[in-house]
Amino acid sequence: MYAWRGQVADSETENACLIDQGSCGCCLMQQQIQRMKTFFNTSLTELEQELTKTKNVLNNIRASRSAFSVSLTNKNNFNCFGPFRDDKLIPYQHVFINLGDGYSPETGIFTVPRSGVYSLALTVYSDAGSPGNTLAACANLQVNGLTVAGSKEKNMQDQEDSATVVVALHLNAGDRVAVNLPIGCFLCDDNNHYNTLTGFLLYATD
The missing domain is CATH 4.10.280 (MYOD Basic-Helix-Loop-Helix Domain, subunit B)
Structure with a gap:
């Protein structure tokens, strides 16, 4: 200055x-x-x-990104899971994506990493093998052991059938999402991935 x-x-x-x-x-x-x-x-x-x-x-x-998409199997041969004498959790073996590592192929359980609203989609497919056999394509989507949605198709008219259920749920961190195969039901699949389970976080609420 x-x-x-x-x-x-x-x-x-x-x-x-x-x-x-x-x-x-x-x-x-x-x-x-x-x-x-x-x-x-x-x-x-x-x-x-x-x-x-x-x-x-x-x-x-x-940090909160969470998404998984899995199918019953990746085997070339057409095989069926079930029927069993007791209810059984379905361990989807083929993993398309497991962002956040919330899904376990060993147990078939998705453990919610963060509280929020999630989209969950379940597709079931089964084949009775030949006309006249009983078709039992059924499965229940469960959260902490309680059924929140499901699909059930039992008849002798259809040789094969499929269905898809999509829901949006508010889940809390630590909740366990799985698919239960009821007694007498069976799902069939190969590497075409007819049976799938998909879930992802829409938005967090914590």
Whole structure:
């Protein structure tokens, strides 16, 4: 900064109005610059805070991503699972996707990683083998051992049949989703993947 007596320090210029009334123009300019600096610094701080919030939201979304899609088997030969004398959980062996590792092929159970609303879709298919045989294409979608939806087709008119059930459910972290095969029912499949179970998080609620 410069004054009538040459270059001076900024601190002196800031007090120019008190020292020299003739430098009031410089003083007003300095005050305006200071106001602008304060405004820009405040705006920058607010932008940085918004950026941090946005990054946290994105990281939260990435961390909460959960999706799985599985089928009964990947074998080339056509085989049937069941019938059994007792209800049995279906261990879907072929995994298309298991984002978040919530599904276990060993148990057939999907453990909910985070509370939220999930979309769940179950498709069942069976083949009686020949006309006149009893077809029993049935399965129940369960949460913590309780049936929330299902499909049941038992008759001697159809050699083969399939059905799909789709639901949206609010699930809590730790809930266990599985498909139960009722007594006397059987599902048939090969590498065409007729029997599938799919689920994914629509949005978190925690």
